[in-house]
Amino acid sequence: MEASTVMVVTILVMMMSVPPIIKYVYRPQGLMMRHKIRTIQSTGSESTFRILTCIHSKHEVQGITSLLQMSNPTALSKISAIGVHLVELTDHSSAAMLIMHDTCRTKGNHQQSTEAKSNPVIEAMEEFGRENNGFISVECMTAISRYTTMHVDVCNIAEDKRAAFIILPFHEQGNGKDEPEDIDTHSIRNMNMQVLSNAPCTVGLLVDYGLGKLNNGMNSIIMLFIGGPDDREALTYAWRMVWGPNIHLTVVRFLPGDGAVDPIPLDNPDESEGILNLLESNERQKELDNEFIHEFKHKMADNKSVRYLEEVANSGDETLATLRNVMEKNDYNLCIVGKGNKRITAVESGLSDLIEYQELGAIGDAMVTSEFSKTTSVLVIQHYNTTQQKLKARGGNRVLESRVLGSRVF
Numbered sequence: 001m002e003a004s005t006v007m008v009v010t011i012l013v014m015m016m017s018v019p020p021i022i023k024y025v026y027r028p029q030g031l032m033m034r035h036k037i038r039t040i041q042s043t044g045s046e047s048t049f050r051i052l053t054c055i056h057s058k059h060e061v062q063g064i065t066s067l068l069q070m071s072n073p074t075a076l077s078k079i080s081a082i083g084v085h086l087v088e089l090t091d092h093s094s095a096a097m098l099i100m101h102d103t104c105r106t107k108g109n110h111q112q113s114t115e116a117k118s119n120p121v122i123e124a125m126e127e128f129g130r131e132n133n134g135f136i137s138v139e140c141m142t143a144i145s146r147y148t149t150m151h152v153d154v155c156n157i158a159e160d161k162r163a164a165f166i167i168l169p170f171h172e173q174g175n176g177k178d179e180p181e182d183i184d185t186h187s188i189r190n191m192n193m194q195v196l197s198n199a200p201c202t203v204g205l206l207v208d209y210g211l212g213k214l215n216n217g218m219n220s221i222i223m224l225f226i227g228g229p230d231d232r233e234a235l236t237y238a239w240r241m242v243w244g245p246n247i248h249l250t251v252v253r254f255l256p257g258d259g260a261v262d263p264i265p266l267d268n269p270d271e272s273e274g275i276l277n278l279l280e281s282n283e284r285q286k287e288l289d290n291e292f293i294h295e296f297k298h299k300m301a302d303n304k305s306v307r308y309l310e311e312v313a314n315s316g317d318e319t320l321a322t323l324r325n326v327m328e329k330n331d332y333n334l335c336i337v338g339k340g341n342k343r344i345t346a347v348e349s350g351l352s353d354l355i356e357y358q359e360l361g362a363i364g365d366a367m368v369t370s371e372f373s374k375t376t377s378v379l380v381i382q383h384y385n386t387t388q389q390k391l392k393a394r395g396g397n398r399v400l401e402s403r404v405l406g407s408r409v410f
Contacts, residue, residue: 038164038201039384041236046076049240052163053083054154056183058120060169063208063377065128067167070219070334071237072244073135082161083125085142086150086191088184098153101126101140147187151194159200165237166199168192170207170360170368193359196382202233205359207368207378211334218246222376223336224323224363225253226347227289230338233383235296238336242305250307252326253293254319257312260346282344316351320366327372337363339382 043049049071053064064083073079089096101122122140129138139161143153158166171189196203223238225231235251242249300306311326313319339361340348351362356369364380366372 037384038162040165040202040233043164048078048080050080050161050163052158052161052166053081054168055083055085055121056169056188058124060208061121061124062212063206064167066212067206068136070241070244070247072240075135079136081136081138082157082163083138083140084154084157085119085121087142087144089144089146096145099142147184147191150191151198154195155198155200164201166195166201166203168195168203168205170205173208196359199384202384203382205380209375209377211377218248219333220248220330221334221336222250222252222332225251226340226343226345226363228285228338228340228343229383230340230381232289232292234336234338234381237381239296242303248305250309252309252311254311254313254347256346257314259314278342278344313347315346316348319347320370324372327376332376334377334379335367336379336381337367339364339380341382
């Protein structure tokens, strides 16, 4: 009788514990919508700037850490960097795992774990964390999972850490170094595109052409502004950078001229209503662009480290010709550009048919594939897409379901 009572009580306890465990472990994407929208623009000037950096191999570390240093950490707005080493899970019999490395967080703590010493990525990030323990704090993790689900880990970590910005290395290196043999570039590209589609914050794709190699200690940045939410977010990031030391910023705004042609032909009656709505939204975006640029010019009027230019282009070809001319006149370390989702402008007309990498957008793709410069790294920024995330949450999309990860702390 006593044994039966114990068994019944045990079963009841187990049944009562299942719902809260499931609630904790299973977190569909809809829950993300309850949290405050996190973007670079929404990060206050006196708030911590939380950045999640993804790294596949050691040769990506220098570009990532250089970008963090250029992001202008200050006493009022420190940078909290989460360095995640992404490792492919090749053993099908093993479970995905998230490894926490505590040694990144403490200045002067040289007693590194055996795990960190055997991992050059974590070791390099830990060293960066110790060297920049003032205004930049670094937390290191290793996420071991299959490429097909790796984006889930990235998005969930970004959500858990309340990151405003995710930095992803482009799947092909632009720094002239050979890819490590164990790097699957095709799978990494697919993962990047999945993160872009599901991220809970702003995302940046970094094509590194040796960003860590400074020219006489100065960083010369060019920001290309076409228009739209992505470009305003990209300019916000460049705006933050220019207040840092040894930074010179050139902002080039491309505007359509009198001879510009509407890139959207209204020759399909079935699609005319949707196109008209898109054009109406596009006009609103232009108003927001003008207001944003006006504010930028007003606040940067006395800043000698900033140069603002306006260029007129009636087509994508004219834009590329002007861009090539601008790039040839100066030696830039970094080019920042917005991805330009659903952007309608004559400035880019004709470029969509030539895009090789959709994840870079028309201008970002042109910067990488047209070989304007082999020394200028390119950062393509995508603003957090609130509309897309709301649609996914409303439609019951379960792409970002949390998975149970084995966790170890070193």
